[in-house]
Amino acid sequence: MAGHSQFKNIMHRKGRQDAVRSKLFSKLAREITVAAKAGLPDPDMNPRLRLAINNAKAQSMPKDNIDRAIKKAAGGDSENYDEVRYEGYGPGGVAVIVEALTDNRNRTASNVRSYFTKSGGALGETGSVGFMFDRVGEIVYPVKAGDADTVMEAAIEAGADDVVSDENGHTIITAFEDMTEVSRALEAKLGEAESVKAIWRPQTGTPVDEEKAQSIMKLIANLDDDDDVQNVYANFEVDDATMAKLSAA
Numbered sequence: 001m002a003g004h005s006q007f008k009n010i011m012h013r014k015g016r017q018d019a020v021r022s023k024l025f026s027k028l029a030r031e032i033t034v035a036a037k038a039g040l041p042d043p044d045m046n047p048r049l050r051l052a053i054n055n056a057k058a059q060s061m062p063k064d065n066i067d068r069a070i071k072k073a074a075g076g077d078s079e080n081y082d083e084v085r086y087e088g089y090g091p092g093g094v095a096v097i098v099e100a101l102t103d104n105r106n107r108t109a110s111n112v113r114s115y116f117t118k119s120g121g122a123l124g125e126t127g128s129v130g131f132m133f134d135r136v137g138e139i140v141y142p143v144k145a146g147d148a149d150t151v152m153e154a155a156i157e158a159g160a161d162d163v164v165s166d167e168n169g170h171t172i173i174t175a176f177e178d179m180t181e182v183s184r185a186l187e188a189k190l191g192e193a194e195s196v197k198a199i200w201r202p203q204t205g206t207p208v209d210e211e212k213a214q215s216i217m218k219l220i221a222n223l224d225d226d227d228d229v230q231n232v233y234a235n236f237e238v239d240d241a242t243m244a245k246l247s248a249a
Contacts, residue, residue, distance in 0.1 A: 023225070023227070024059060025056075025059070025061050025065060026227065027227075027230055028052070028055065028056040028059060028061055028069075029056075029061075029065060029066075029068070029069040029072075030069075030081065030101050030230070031052045031055075031056075031101065031230065032049065032052045032053060032056060032066060032069035032070060032073075033069045033070070033072045033073045033081070034073075034081050034083070034101055035048040035049040035051075035052045036049050036069070036070045036072075036073035036074075037073040041070050041073060041074060047180050049070075051180075051183075051196050051197065053066055054192065054193070054195075054196060055195045055196065055197060058193075058194045058195050079103040080103060081101040081102060081103055082101070082102055082103070082105060083099070083100075083101060084099075084100045084101075084102055084105060084108060084109075085097065085098065085099055085100075085126060085130075086098040086100065086109070086112050086123060086126075087123075087124050087125070087126055087127065087128045087129045087130055088116050088121055088122055088123040088124045088128065088129065089116075089121050089122055089124065089128075089129065090116065090119055090120075090121040090215070090216045090219050090234060090236075091119055091120050091121055091208070091212045091215035091216050091219065092206065092208040092209075092212035092215070092216065092236065093206055094121075094206050094208060094212075094216050094234050094235060094236040095129035095132045095133070095202070095206065095234065095235045096116075096121070096129065096216075096219070096220075096232065096233070096234045097129065097130065097133060097200045097232070097233045097234075098112055098223055098229055098231075098232050098233075099229070099230045099231040099232075100112070100226075100228045100229050100230060101228065101230055102228040104228075107228070108226075108228040108229075111226055111228070112223065112226070112229070115219055115222045115223055115226075116219065118222075119215055119216070119218065119219035119222075120215065121219065130200075132202060132203055132204070132235060133200040133201060133202055133203060133233065133235070134200070134201045134203060135176045135198060135199075135200060135201075136161070136173050136174065136175065136176055136179075136198070136199060136201045137173070137174040137175065137176050137178065137179025137182065137183070137196070137197070137198055137199075138171060138172070138173060138195075138196075138197055138198070138199045138201075139160070139171075139172040139173075139174065139179070139182065139183050139186060139193050139195070139196050140169060140170070140171050140172075140193060140194045140195045140196075141169055141170040141172070141186075141190055141193055141194055142169045142170075142194050143167070143168070143169050143170075145169075145170060145190045145191065146170075146190060148163075148165035148170070150190075151163060151165060151170045151172070151190065152165070154185075154186055154189040154190055155172045155182075155186065157185070157189070158174075158182045158185035158186045158189070159174070159178060159181070159182050159185065160172045160173065160174045160182050160186075161173050161174055161175060169194065172186065173201065176198055179196065179198060183196045199231070199233065200233040201233075202233070202234075202235035203235075204235065205235050205236065205237030206235050206236050206237060207236075207237045207238075207239075208236050208237065208238060209242070210238070210242045210245060212236075213236065213238045213242055216234060216236050220232050220234060
């Protein structure tokens with residue numbers, strides 16, 4: 001009976017992982033379609049499409065899925081997606097920015113507002129928290145790209161602004177307008193990046209306790225689970241002890 005139970009747990013976990021992967025592929029495909037529709041369907045002539053394809057490849061998205069997403073942009077029956085940004089405050093006064101690609105603004109706005117409300121937060125006007133973040137480029141490399149000194153040297157030569165290296169890999173920050181140029185220079189030195197994307201980087205953090213951290217993480221999880229939401233950024237900070245508890249939960 002114990003073996004049967006363990007098998008069921010494994011299958012349940014695999015099913016959950018497959019669902020998460022499927023949702024991720026769906027969001028990556030949507031970004032590829034929007035990028036291809038906004039410019040040329042050739043990644044060599046369309047920087048945004050090239051980044052979207054590279055990010056999809058980094059997540060092991062099958063080539064057929066990528067090709068299908070590009071072809072969808074050329075089809076007259078493909079959906080028209082609007083890029084929308086939502087801003088608001090989550091539990092504990094944490095500032096949150098939500099980026100979405102949607103074919104129905106009313107549906108997405110209603111869903112996002114409900115997530116904020118249920119968490120004890122509130123959706124605000126565009127610009128209500130954006131001033132607390134900087135728009136920057138984020139280039140991520142795996143640990144195998146090199147040691148911290150090698151990556152730091154390559155980043156400095158490429159014109160990046162900051163580098164953070166830890167056991168999970170290397171995160172390189174650059175000015176938003178320099179992101180493409182810096183990523184190309186890094187690729188020549190370190191190879192292809194794991195991901196290259198524009199992000200909202202908090203200027204300062206908002207400290208929260210364990211209870212508030214759990215609430216904000218649940219809000220972010222609900223937002224991430226929404227098909228229309230592409231990215232979520234928040235400026236909450238927790239101490240190491242609290243982070244260890246949350247990771248073990």
